Amino acid sequence: MSARARLLLALGAVAALALPLVLPSNYAVNVAVMILFSAFLGQAWNIAGGFAGQTSFGHVVFFGTGAYASTILHATWGWNPWLAWPMAALAGGAVGLGIGALAFRAGLRGSYFALVTLAFAEVFRILANSAEFTRGGLGILIKADARAANFQFRDPAWFYYVALALVAASLAIAWWLRRSRFGAQLAAIRENEDAARALGIDVLRAKTLCMGISGAMAGAGGTFYAQKYLYIDPTIAFGVEKSVEMLLVSMIGGAGTVFGPLVGAVALGFVGEATRALTSAQGLGLVVYGIILVAIVARLPDGLIGLFARRAARRGGRDA
Amino acid sequence: MPSFDILLAGIVNGLAAGAVYVLVAVGLTLIYGVLHIVNFAHGSLLMLAMYATYFLFAKAGVDPYAALPVVAGGAFALGYVLYRGVVGRFAHGKDENILLITLGLSIVIDNLALFLFTGDTQTIDVAHAQRMVEFGPLFLPRAKVIAFAAALAICAALGLWMARSDTGKAIRAVAKERQGARLVGIDVDHVFAVSYGIGIACLGAAACLLMPSFYVSPSSGHAFVLIAFTTVVLGGMGSFPGALAGGFAIGVIESLGGLLLGEQLGQIGISLAFILVLLLRPTGLFGARR
Amino acid sequence: MLEVRGLTRAFGGLKAVDGVDLDVPEGAIVGLIGPNGAGKTTCFAAIAGFVKPDAGSVRFAGADVTGREPHVVARAGMVRTFQITQPFARLSVRENVMVGAWLRHARRAEAEAAAERVARAVGMGAMLDMRAGDLTVAGRKRLELARALATAPRLLLLDEVMAGLNPTEVAEIVGVVRSIRDGGVTILLIEHVMQAVVSLAEQVHVLNQGRIIARGTPAAIAADPAVVEAYLGHGAAARLAGGGGGG
Numbered sequence: 001m002s003a004r005a006r007l008l009l010a011l012g013a014v015a016a017l018a019l020p021l022v023l024p025s026n027y028a029v030n031v032a033v034m035i036l037f038s039a040f041l042g043q044a045w046n047i048a049g050g051f052a053g054q055t056s057f058g059h060v061v062f063f064g065t066g067a068y069a070s071t072i073l074h075a076t077w078g079w080n081p082w083l084a085w086p087m088a089a090l091a092g093g094a095v096g097l098g099i100g101a102l103a104f105r106a107g108l109r110g111s112y113f114a115l116v117t118l119a120f121a122e123v124f125r126i127l128a129n130s131a132e133f134t135r136g137g138l139g140i141l142i143k144a145d146a147r148a149a150n151f152q153f154r155d156p157a158w159f160y161y162v163a164l165a166l167v168a169a170s171l172a173i174a175w176w177l178r179r180s181r182f183g184a185q186l187a188a189i190r191e192n193e194d195a196a197r198a199l200g201i202d203v204l205r206a207k208t209l210c211m212g213i214s215g216a217m218a219g220a221g222g223t224f225y226a227q228k229y230l231y232i233d234p235t236i237a238f239g240v241e242k243s244v245e246m247l248l249v250s251m252i253g254g255a256g257t258v259f260g261p262l263v264g265a266v267a268l269g270f271v272g273e274a275t276r277a278l279t280s281a282q283g284l285g286l287v288v289y290g291i292i293l294v295a296i297v298a299r300l301p302d303g304l305i306g307l308f309a310r311r312a313a314r315r316g317g318r319d320a
Numbered sequence: 321m322p323s324f325d326i327l328l329a330g331i332v333n334g335l336a337a338g339a340v341y342v343l344v345a346v347g348l349t350l351i352y353g354v355l356h357i358v359n360f361a362h363g364s365l366l367m368l369a370m371y372a373t374y375f376l377f378a379k380a381g382v383d384p385y386a387a388l389p390v391v392a393g394g395a396f397a398l399g400y401v402l403y404r405g406v407v408g409r410f411a412h413g414k415d416e417n418i419l420l421i422t423l424g425l426s427i428v429i430d431n432l433a434l435f436l437f438t439g440d441t442q443t444i445d446v447a448h449a450q451r452m453v454e455f456g457p458l459f460l461p462r463a464k465v466i467a468f469a470a471a472l473a474i475c476a477a478l479g480l481w482m483a484r485s486d487t488g489k490a491i492r493a494v495a496k497e498r499q500g501a502r503l504v505g506i507d508v509d510h511v512f513a514v515s516y517g518i519g520i521a522c523l524g525a526a527a528c529l530l531m532p533s534f535y536v537s538p539s540s541g542h543a544f545v546l547i548a549f550t551t552v553v554l555g556g557m558g559s560f561p562g563a564l565a566g567g568f569a570i571g572v573i574e575s576l577g578g579l580l581l582g583e584q585l586g587q588i589g590i591s592l593a594f595i596l597v598l599l600l601r602p603t604g605l606f607g608a609r610r
Numbered sequence: 611m612l613e614v615r616g617l618t619r620a621f622g623g624l625k626a627v628d629g630v631d632l633d634v635p636e637g638a639i640v641g642l643i644g645p646n647g648a649g650k651t652t653c654f655a656a657i658a659g660f661v662k663p664d665a666g667s668v669r670f671a672g673a674d675v676t677g678r679e680p681h682v683v684a685r686a687g688m689v690r691t692f693q694i695t696q697p698f699a700r701l702s703v704r705e706n707v708m709v710g711a712w713l714r715h716a717r718r719a720e721a722e723a724a725a726e727r728v729a730r731a732v733g734m735g736a737m738l739d740m741r742a743g744d745l746t747v748a749g750r751k752r753l754e755l756a757r758a759l760a761t762a763p764r765l766l767l768l769d770e771v772m773a774g775l776n777p778t779e780v781a782e783i784v785g786v787v788r789s790i791r792d793g794g795v796t797i798l799l800i801e802h803v804m805q806a807v808v809s810l811a812e813q814v815h816v817l818n819q820g821r822i823i824a825r826g827t828p829a830a831i832a833a834d835p836a837v838v839e840a841y842l843g844h845g846a847a848a849r850l851a852g853g854g855g856g857g
Contacts, residue, residue, distance in 0.1 A: 055416055057423070106599040110415045111358040115549055116598045122546060122591040130585040137584070181712045181721070188709045191698035198658070198692070199761055200684035200713040240542050244427060251420065283434030283538070290427030297420045298410060 016164055020157035029156045035269035036163035037224060041242070042249030042261030043170035044217035049247065050255030051177050052210045053190025055110070058117030059218055059246050061099070061124050062092040064237030066219025071140050071226045072133060081151035085223045092219015093212045100211030104204050109193075118243070125238035139233025142226060151227045159228055166224065167262065170217060174258040186210055190256070218246075248289050252296050254305030263304050268292075322579060329458055330579040331572055336464035338571020339471035340526050344544070345551040345563035346475055347522030353558035354495040354515040357407070358415075360422035363545030364429040365520055369395050369527035370536040371437060377444045377531070384446060385466065388528040395524030399517035408512060426541060433538040441537040449532040463532040474525050478518070479560065491515050495558075547574075550594040556603060569593075611636040611765055611796045612657070612688070617666035619656050626652040628820035629666070632798075634765065639787070639797045641811030641828070645841050649820040650800045651693050654767050658690040659683040671764060685713065687764035691757075691771060693800070695750035699743030703734055706742050706753055710760030725760055732756040732786055747774040752783070759790060766790070768799040772806045784809050816840065 023029050041063065048054045066088035073084040103116050128134045146154040153159055177183035185206045188196040193203055226232050253264025268289060275285040300307055322330075344366060351359045372391050376382040382390075402425070410421045449463035482488035493501040494511045502508050551570045555562025570590060577589030614632035618625065626649045634640045642650050655661040657668050659680040668676045670688050684690075698706050707725040715721040729738055732752050737745070742753060751771050758766055768787070772780050784806055791797050801807045807814060808828045816824040816831055818840040824831045831837050835847035842850075 053416075055419065102599060106602065108598060108602065111419050112553075112598055112602060114419060115358075115546075115553075116595060119546060119550075119591045119594045119598075123588055123595070126585060126588045126591070130582075179718060181716065181718075184705070184709055184712050187701060187705070188698055191700060192696045194660070194680075195692065195696035195698065195757075196709070197660075197680040198684055198690055198696075199710050199757060200681050200689075201709075202679075202681045244423075247423075248427075281435050282439065283431035286431035287428050287435060290424045290431065293427065294406065294421055294424035297417050297424065301417075 020160050026156055029160055031269065031273060033156055033160045033163050033228070035265050036160065036167050037221065038245060038249050038269065039262040039265035040163065040166045040170050040224075041218060041221045041246045042253070042265055043167070043174055044214050044221060045246035046174065046250040046255060046257075046261050047177065047217065048210055048214040050250050050257070050260065051174075051183060051190065052186040052207060053256075054207060054210070055114050055247075056117040056243070057114040057240075057247070058119070058121035058243055059214070060238055060240065060242040061117070061121040062096055062215035062218035063222045063225070063242055063246075064121075064124060064128070064232075064234075065095045065215075066092040066222030067226045067232045067237045068128065068134055068140075068222070069219065070223040071142060071232055075140050075142050076133070080149070081223065081227055082149075085151070085220065088223040089216040089220040092222065093216030095219075096215020097208055097212040099215075100208035104207045104211075118240070121238050121240070121243060125234045128234040128238060134234070137234060139231060139236070142230040144230055151223075152230070159224075162224065166220070171258060171262070173213070173217070178258055182206070182209075187256075244286075248293055250303075252289075252292055252303055254303030257303070257305045260303055260305045267304060325457060326579065327576075330575045332455070332458055332460065333464065334572035334575030335568055336460065336468045336571070337575065338568035339468040340529050340567075341547060341551050341571050342475060342564050342567030343471045343522050343526040343529070344548050345555065345567045346478065346560065347519035347526075348548050348552045349555070349558055349560065349563045350522075351516055351519040352552070354491055355512055357418045358422070358549075359407075359516075359519065360419060360545065361402075361425040361429065362519075362523065362548045363543070364426040364433075364541035365395070365399075366523045366527060366544050366548075367433060367536060367538065367541040368398075368429055369520075369524045370531055370534075370540065371433060371442075372524075373527045373531045374442050374444055374536055377446070378442075384444065384528040384531050385449075385470075388470075388525055391528050392521045392524035395527075396517040396521035399520030400513045402520075403513040403516035404509075407516060408509065426545070430538055430541045433541075437538065439538055441535045443535045444531050446532040461533065467529040467533070470529055471526070474522070475564070478522075487511075487514060546594065547590055550590050550597070553594060553602070554597050611638075611671055612798065613667075613669040614653075614657060615667045615669075617653065617656055617668065618664045619652055619661060620664055625820050627656060627663075630817070630820070630822055632815055632822070634796055634798050636796055637791065637794070638812055639791050639799065639810050641807045641814040642798060642800045642817060643802070643807060643814060644817035647819075648817040648840075650817055651769055653817065654690050654769055654800065658688060658767060660690075684761060684763075687762075688767065689758045689761050689763040689765070690767035691754040691769050693769040693773070695747075695754050697742035697745065697750050697753055699741070701742055702738065703729060703740050703742055703745070703753060703756075704738040707734075707756045707760045710757040713761045728756050728760045731789070732759065733782060748776075748779050751775065755783075755786070759795075763795060765796045765798065768797060768801075770800055770802060772801060772803040775803075777805065780805055 019032060020029050023032065045056065045059050048056055069091035070081060070084035070088035073079040073087055074081045099117065099120055103113055108116055129137050134140070144152065146152045148158070177186065185196065185201045188199065188201060189203055189206060197203055249264040249268055250261045252267060253262065254260030271288050272285045275288060278284070296303055302309065348359060348362050351357060369391055372394065373384050373387060376387045377384055406425065407421065410417050446463065449461065449466065451462045452459040453462050453465050482492060490501070490506050490511050491514065493506060494508055498508060547570060551566040552563060554569055555566030570593065573589045573593055578586030581588070612632070612634040614630060617627055617630040619627045630653060642653065644650055652661065656663045659678050659682065662677045667674060670686060673686065675683050675686060698709065704725055707729050708721050711721040711724040715724055726738065729735060732755055734752055734756055737749060745753060751774065755768070755771055772783060775783065780803055787797060787810055799810070811828055814826065814828050814831050815822050816837050823836045823840060824834045838847040838850060
């Protein structure tokens with residue numbers, strides 16, 4: 001990494017750490033928390049959709065699995081939520097491996113893969129809606145008991161720092177992917193599966209493993225959400241909205257890049273707040289997001305990161 | 321295990337609903353067969369057409385069955401414009417791109433509906449359609465009988481038109497051999513736009529047939545998109561007999577699912593059918609072998 | 611190194627490959643030629659595992675690899691290139707070749723060094739940072755070669771690696787292929803460009819309509835009437851013979 005990039009990263013880290021101290025209100029801090037959380041979930045999607053090129057429309061299934069796993073362990077079985085948290089990641093990962101193995105073994109790609117993930121999410125939603133242990137449509141309430149040891153904080157700044165840690169971890173994972181053999185395999189698979197095979201890559205294994213990692217990350221995100229909002233139900237856990245958000249954040253920021261989801265989350269966060277300031281009616285923000293998605297796919301396939309990269313390259317060219 | 325009578329009623333109800341699904345599927349499979357694109361916006365556009373039907377009835381007192389040609393015509397126009405303006409530009413690039421474009425379109429439509437119409441569920445009460453019709457041991461609401469008959473009639477008419485009319489022949493030519501069609505002077509882009517328009521017009525017709533028995537809300541798009549795709553995938557992408565078989569099959573699966581598993585769990589039948597078809601026989605019952 | 615016996619593969623009712631026997635001795639350069647549609651690429655696909663043969667066997671370095679998955683075959687050391695190039699378009703040339711190198715090197719620095727070495731050997735040293743999708747046809751062909759080479763194969767299946775190149779480029783690549791073989795890699799190549807076949811191949815097998823119709827040195831098969839007929843049509847050999855010798 002260049003010296004300039006290192007400096008930017010360091011400055012960014014310092015700014016991120018100091019942010020809650022500078023923001024004027026709890027509302028603002030909560031917005032920041034949601035942006036970071038969105039960036040984390042987006043990175044989870046990015047592992048599968050961006051790096052490996054496996055566009056999924058049903059990624060919420062991993063999020064919801066994790067959310068229910070830790071919440072049931074905590075609220076019904078009395079586990080400490082910090083201990084339940086890794087279980088959620090494991091659950092998300094297992095579902096990731098399962099769905100990946102089934103879908104990829106059947107040779108599903110592109111649109112078919114996207115649709116089958118959507119169908120899986122829908123199956124989970126309906127099951128969660130009818131099952132006893134998930135309390136069906138009623139959902140599960142976590143008793144409010146704001147202690148750090150209980151993974152609940154009165155001051156949203158603490159949730160901010162946990163989210164920041166998650167984002168940092170996700171950036172590290174993405175960074176590792178960019179540099180590692182496994183990441184190169186995923187990139188090859190994304191670009192051309194047959195050529196990847198011809199070069200000795202076990203495509204099925206790599207794709208499945210990638211879904212496992214992605215699922216584990218999203219599952220971990222589920223616990224965070226549950227502990228912050230203290231309530232989950234089948235629609236929150238398995239509804240399409242989260243899938244769309246994860247995809248949007250990555251695509252708009254720059255799929256397949258390390259910082260794409262973060263950039264996308266920040267951009268969409270600002271759009272969301274701007275539309276919320278304009279009108280209290282729901283939906284306008286997502287309308288804008290949808291238009292941006294179309295524009296990005298049409299004009300800027302590398303997302304906002306691609307835009308910055310192109311500008312930097314042009315500027316570099318002129319200076320040279 | 322429910323009695324035979326109840327099962328029979330379930331199957332018949334399923335077939336009645338299935339007819340409308342056939343109409344929805346025909347549109348989707350036409351778009352795929354001619355344009356080779358997976359129109360993810362299909363559910364959202366159906367939802368939009370249903371809102372149009374609702375408003376025509378609620379604000380202007382127009383009977384949905386009378387409104388059918390208008391809604392279908394308007395849907396055709398919308399589809400044509402959407403193709404020319406948005407979809408068409410990306411339809412011939414990567415498979416991924418068109419999926420994301422139509423996803424973006426569905427996001428915009430769903431949330432525009434949410435923004436303009438709020439999240440409330442809307443229904444219409446068409447008095448004459450609620451009356452029951454007797455069919456031997458069974459009673460069916462008129463709305464379902466009309467929907468069944470009309471959907472099949474429209475499909476038959478469309479099939480005939482595709483076979484006999486010049487435009488229909490052009491569409492079939494383009495579907496089979498794009499370059500060749502261009503070489504003989506067919507305006508391929510226009511044909512694409514018309515095909516997309518017809519696909520959406522089918523949704524317009526389906527909306528008018530659905531509204532008397534159903535409800536609409538901005539989230540209806542999601543529910544329909546999975547049903548539409550399950551139908552088409554079951555029958556085979558691009559296959560008309562497949563759309564017919566798939567539509568009825570899904571209607572019956574949905575109905576029997578609700579009967580045997582209850583209202584909530586019953587919906588799982590469709591998603592499970594979709595997953596099973598994709599995992600076991602992705603080309604569908606009638607589709608070409610890959 | 612490679613023993614193919616009775617390889618058969620049909621599509622629908624048509625036998626694309628019909629009872630093909632083929633031997634490639636270690637360290638040799640062997641050519642597989644034939645008119646368009648003869649089944650050459652299908653042969654490669656069946657040998658390398660991309661298509662499962664209906665009948666027959668493939669033995670590579672003494673082991674039976676018939677019908678194994680392509681990545682297993684590649685890991686064993688038999689690597690194919692594609693007739694229609696398949697670059698990893700959005701990656702750089704360096705990253706492309708590294709995908710091959712990663713098969714044999716676990717650490718990034720080693721893989722990168724190996725990739726650069728191979729790229730230079732193939733003449734792509736100046737293009738390492740170029741986006742693969744921006745390469746010319748000649749560049750892509752070289753990239754196919756470099757990528758496959760980076761996996762440190764024992765046997766390279768080269769599918770029309772000269773197609774679309776001008777005579778100067780062909781001569782260059784011929785040199786590169788020869789030096790690859792001199793470095794210890796066995797080569798089986800499908801080729802239409804006769805200049806390359808004649809310069810490189812020690813042994814040539816001629817495929818027509820899925821069957822081997824002739825084997826021998828390039829000179830021998832050029833004179834074989836069956837081969838002439840395969841390329842020029844029925845009766846062509848007789849016509850040519852009757853038309854007179856020199857001039």
